[in-house]
Every structure is written in structure tokens, then in C-alpha cells.
Amino acid sequence: xxxxxxxxxxxxxxxxxxxxxxxxxxxxxxxxxxxxxxxxxxxxxxxxxxxxxxxxxxxxxxxxxxxxxxxxxxxxxxxxxxxxxxxxxxxxxxxxxxxxxxxxxxxxxxxxxxxxxxxxxxxxxxxxxxxxxxxxxxx
Amino acid sequence: xxxxxxxxxxxxxxxxxxxxxxxxxxxxxxxxxxxxxxxxxxxxxxxxxxxxxxxxxxxxxxxxxxxxxxxxxxxxxxxxxxxxxxxxxxxxxxxxxxxxxxxxxxxxxxxxxxxxxxxxxxxxxxxxxxxxxxxxxxxxxxxxxxxxxxxxxxxxxxxxxxxxxxxxxxxxxxxxxxxxxxxxxxxxxxxxxxxxxxxxxxxxxxxxxxxxxxxxxxxxxxxxxxxxxxxxxxxxxxxxxxxxxxxxxxxxxxxxxxxxxxxxxxxxxxxxxxxxxxxxxxxxxxxxxxxxxxxxxxxxxxxxxxxxxxxxxxxxxxxxxxxxxxxxxxxxxxxxxxxxxxxxxxxxxxxxxxxxxxxxxxxxxxxxxxxxxxxxxxxxxxxxxxxxxxx
Numbered sequence: 001x002x003x004x005x006x007x008x009x010x011x012x013x014x015x016x017x018x019x020x021x022x023x024x025x026x027x028x029x030x031x032x033x034x035x036x037x038x039x040x041x042x043x044x045x046x047x048x049x050x051x052x053x054x055x056x057x058x059x060x061x062x063x064x065x066x067x068x069x070x071x072x073x074x075x076x077x078x079x080x081x082x083x084x085x086x087x088x089x090x091x092x093x094x095x096x097x098x099x100x101x102x103x104x105x106x107x108x109x110x111x112x113x114x115x116x117x118x119x120x121x122x123x124x125x126x127x128x129x130x131x132x133x134x135x136x137x138x139x
Numbered sequence: 140x141x142x143x144x145x146x147x148x149x150x151x152x153x154x155x156x157x158x159x160x161x162x163x164x165x166x167x168x169x170x171x172x173x174x175x176x177x178x179x180x181x182x183x184x185x186x187x188x189x190x191x192x193x194x195x196x197x198x199x200x201x202x203x204x205x206x207x208x209x210x211x212x213x214x215x216x217x218x219x220x221x222x223x224x225x226x227x228x229x230x231x232x233x234x235x236x237x238x239x240x241x242x243x244x245x246x247x248x249x250x251x252x253x254x255x256x257x258x259x260x261x262x263x264x265x266x267x268x269x270x271x272x273x274x275x276x277x278x279x280x281x282x283x284x285x286x287x288x289x290x291x292x293x294x295x296x297x298x299x300x301x302x303x304x305x306x307x308x309x310x311x312x313x314x315x316x317x318x319x320x321x322x323x324x325x326x327x328x329x330x331x332x333x334x335x336x337x338x339x340x341x342x343x344x345x346x347x348x349x350x351x352x353x354x355x356x357x358x359x360x361x362x363x364x365x366x367x368x369x370x371x372x373x374x375x376x377x378x379x380x381x382x383x384x385x386x387x388x389x390x391x392x393x394x395x396x397x398x399x400x401x402x403x404x405x406x407x408x409x410x411x412x413x414x415x416x417x418x419x420x421x422x423x424x425x426x427x428x429x430x431x432x433x434x435x436x437x438x439x440x441x442x443x444x445x446x447x448x449x450x451x452x453x454x455x456x457x458x459x460x461x462x463x464x465x466x467x468x469x470x471x472x473x474x475x476x477x478x479x480x481x482x483x484x485x486x487x488x489x490x491x492x493x494x495x496x497x498x499x500x501x502x503x504x505x506x507x508x509x510x511x512x513x514x515x516x517x518x519x520x521x522x523x524x525x526x527x528x529x530x
Contacts, residue, residue, distance in 0.1 A: 003281075003282065011280055012275075012279040012280060012284070013280070014275070014276040014277070014279065014280050015272045015275055015276050016276065017272055017276075019273075020273070020276055020277075045398065046273045046276075046277055046398065052389055071296065071402075072292045072293070072295045072296040072299070072397075072402070073292070073295060074283075074288055074291040074292050074295060074344050074345060074346070074347075075342075075344070075345040076282060076285070076288055076343075076344050076345075077341070077342050077343060077344065077345060078343050078344070079282070080282055080283070080284035080285040080288060080344075081279075081282060081284050083282075084282035088282055090278075090281055090282060090283040090288065090292070092292055092296075092397055099398070100397055100398055101277070102277050102278050102281055102283050102397065103281055104281050104282070110345070115295070115296070115299045130280070132280055132281065
């Protein structure tokens with residue numbers, strides 16, 4: 001089971017601003033990228049103008065392995081927005097790089113999700129101009 | 140000496156009725172409860188020279204001064220988020236301690252039930268702060284859009300790390316409703332809750348049930364703060380602000396602090412607790428009752444842990460059966476009902492109730508209550524204070 005959308009209601013578009021643009025450009029190319037500090041190598045997510053560890057302004061968009069584990073998850077039994085049909089689950093994935101990302105799972109029922117489950121990224125082209133990084137259970 | 144240490148007192152309180160539809164504007168309710176708070180203190184609007192409001196409040200300071208005939212405002216300021224209530228008292232206490240104003244009114248009015256929620260309407264209209272944008276960008280496209288859902292993510296991790304079953308969160312709403320059932324001004328007067336009711340409550344965002352989060356309300360509250368010295372000349376027994384503190388960390392987000400090493404503890408509340416206990420010179424065992432942030436019941440055990448009333452992971456055991464946290468127990472919780480059992484006005488009623496306990500006028504009065512702790516803003520930027528009957 002994956003997220004089911006109601007075609008009558010557009011999915012809320014992610015507000016894209018200068019600080020997070022690189023992330024969404026990567027997703028459009030089907031690449032999961034995170035900010036990485038050029039000075040100290042710290043991986044950053046959500047993206048920020050300054051590295052909170054070394055305060056450098058120099059950062060790059062670096063490719064993630066796309067692999068991680070479920071750190072926590074919830075199941076919406078009442079939808080929070082008409083474009084998403086309940087029930088649906090939202091996961092917090094801890095990536096191999098150490099950063100965490102809010103997302104959805106594909107091809108799995110909410111009952112099968114568990115903390116610590118290994119997952120890998122997939123790209124879901126859900127609407128014209130909107131691709132989302134989602135996760136499936138890894139082998 | 141910390142400048143916040145026992146310099147100010149709360150000398151007047153006013154609160155409206157709690158309802159699903161006030162049929163009044165927030166400005167009307169604000170004026171109504173400010174008038175009541177000033178009468179309570181034995182002051183007039185001419186005496187007021189400071190106002191502190193919650194940032195998102197619909198009622199601007201100038202609307203209040205014009206309506207109330209306050210002619211001489213020398214201090215006005217704002218506090219944000221769920222952390223606002225205790226922080227507003229702190230801001231007012233700082234104002235009178237520094238001498239920039241003598242009588243400061245803290246107010247908050249919400250038509251949270253009858254009117255579309257402020258945050259939702261701000262987002263719909265595209266008026267978002269940078270931090271809101273960060274949250275929204277990475278959460279909204281995945282349907283992670285309700286505050287209950289945001290909190291549920293933290294609660295699930297807590298359950299996993301400490302082996303807690305979600306049924307065990309029931310004792311918090313049950314305790315709040317037991318107290319709320321005694322409060323004729325709240326929304327659950329004579330409507331207590333039992334464990335079976337809790338188990339039957341529908342899951343909204345698993346692992347959170349409907350009864351795990353606040354009851355939307357229309358209501359307003361106001362408090363008057365002045366110096367410890369001036370307080371002695373006024374109508375009521377002064378309630379002293381023995382200590383107050385705020386806290387925010389590098390990875391604090393409002394309800395979504397998901398990106399730090401551990402998300403299963405409320406670090407900001409813990410830091411606030413350390414500061415307010417040290418500043419007041421008291422320990423958790425000295426506190427007679429607590430008014431904690433029960434916007435989300437499952438965050439209450441985590442607050443009890445962070446504040447040192449029990450050890451990490453033992454919060455749900457502390458609440459189990461309700462004996463410790465209800466009237467007659469060692470630490471009665473949210474004795475007016477709080478957000479779960481009186482009505483949700485973003486924590487302002489918790490301040491009012493803390494004052495009532497020390498005055499001895501609560502509908503769930505703790506015998507000889509002399510020290511009351513209030514925490515505001517669980518799951519985000521936080522604040523808290525300790526009120527006392529003796530300076």
C-alpha cells in the first residue's frame with residue numbers, strides 16, 4: 001500500500017526558497033541530495049544558510065546513498081489535508097549520513113512499518129512538476 | 140543574583156467563560172478579562188503602564204489601550220509559541236524589576252473553537268516565517284500537516300525507547316478531566332472520564348487518540364504583574380514570581396525537533412526546570428502542585444521526567460492509576476482541568492490556576508499550596524515558572 005491521492009485536491013507544493021532549492025532540484029533529477037559543509041564535512045538537513053558546527057557559509061549538495069532506517073513513524077487515520085486519503089503513514093527516516101528526513105513509505109501497510117526497519121529511497125512523480133522522495137523496505 | 144529572582148508578583152487575575160462559541164470578538168473578551176483582573180487587584184486602567192501579549196494574538200496592544208482608556212503605556216512586548224504563557228509573566232516581571240513599568244497586564248484571547256485557527260489561515264494565505272517554511276517544505280507534501288501528527292512522531296519514539304504502551308497515556312487526560320469536572324467555568328464540568336472511555340477514544344494519528352489532545356475553546360485570560368513591594372499594598376494576597384525562565388536550543392523546532400540526536404526527551408523543559416528550581420531555591424519534592432503543558436497528554440509524562448519529579452522513562456508509571464497526579468495525591472496536575480479538561484487557550488488558564496492555588500481559591504484546592512510550578516511549551520521552545528505564597 002502506498003499513499004493514495006485525491007486527484008481533485010492538489011498536493012501542497014513544497015515552498016521552495018533559496019536555502020532549500022538544491023534539495024528539490026536534486027529530487028527533480030531523481031537524486032537524493034543533502035547539504036554538506038565544505039569546511040568540516042557535516043551533513044545538514046533541513047538545509048540552512050550556515051553550518052551550525054563550524055559556521056561556514058560554504059556548502060555543497062552531496063548525493064546520499066539513499067539508504068537508512070525508520071527512526072519513528074505515525075499513521076494518520078484522519079487525513080490532515082483533502083489531497084491525502086487516510087489512512088496513510090508518515091515516517092521519519094534516519095539516513096546513513098546521519099541526517100533525518102520526513103517522508104512516506106511505498107508498497108507497505110502501516111501495520112508492517114517498524115522502528116529500525118531498513119529502507120531505501122524511491123522517487124514518486126506524483127504530479128506535474130512534483131516529485132517526492134519516498135522509501136521502500138530494503139532487502 | 141539573577142535579576143528574575145523573586146522581584147515581582149501577580150496581583151490580579153481575570154478569565155472569561157470557556158465555550159465552543161463565545162459570540163464575542165477576541166478584543167471584547169480581552170477587555171472583559173483585563174477589567175476583571177484590574178478590579179481583582181484594586182487597580183484602574185490608568186494605573187497600567189505595560190502590556191505583554193502573545194505574538195499570534197488577534198488583539199493588538201493599541202486596540203486594548205484605546206478600548207480600556209489606558210493613557211500611559213511605557214512598555215509593550217510579545218512572546219511566541221506554546222512557550223508564551225510563562226514567558227509572558229517572565230517578560231512582565233523583568234519589566235517591573237527594571238523599572239520601565241509599574242503595573243503590567245499580560246493577556247491572551249482566543250476564539251480557538253469558533254474561528255479558523257490562526258496558524259492554518261496564515262499558511263493558507265502564504266504568510267509564513269522562514270522557520271515555518273522550513274517545516275512546511277519538508278513535511279506538507281507528505282501529508283504531515285497536523286500538530287497532533289507532529290507530536291505523535293515524538294511520542295512513538297518515546298514509546299519505543301522506554302517500552303511504553305499507548306494505553307498508559309490515558310491517566311493524564313483522566314486526571315485533567317477529574318479536576319475539570321469540579322470546575323464550573325470549564326468545558327467539562329461534571330464530565331469526568333474513566334479508563335474505558337479513554338480506550339474507546341478513536342485513534343486520530345496513531346499513536347495519539349482524540350482524548351490525547353486539547354479541547355479547542357473560546358476564552359481569554361489576563362494577569363496583572365507588579366513589583367514585590369507594590370504588591371503588598373493591593374487588594375489580594377500577592378503571589379510571588381519566585382523564578383521564571385525560557386529555553387531554546389540549536390535544533391529546537393515547534394513540535395518537530397526531529398533532527399537532534401535524541402527526540403524522546405523534552406530538553407528545553409529540562410533546562411527550564413533546572414533554572415527555575417535553582418533560582419527559587421526549591422526542589423521538586425517541595426512543589427505542591429503543577430500546571431503542565433497538556434496540549435498533548437502524552438508529553439506530560441515526559442515533562443514530569445525532565446522536571447525531576449521522576450526518572451527518564453518513568454513518567455507513565457508515575458501517572459499510572461492517577462493517584463499521584465490527582466487531588467489528594469503527592470503532585471496534583473492541572474487542577475483547573477488544563478487544556479484537556481478546562482479548555483485550550485494555549486496555556487493561559489494554567490497561569491490563572493496557579494495563582495488561584497496559592498490564593499486558596501481553586502475548585503480543586505490543594506491544601507496549603509505554597510509552591511506551584513507552571514510549564515509552557517512542551518515539544519518546542521519552552522518556558523516555566525515557580526509561584527510562591529511567601530516572598
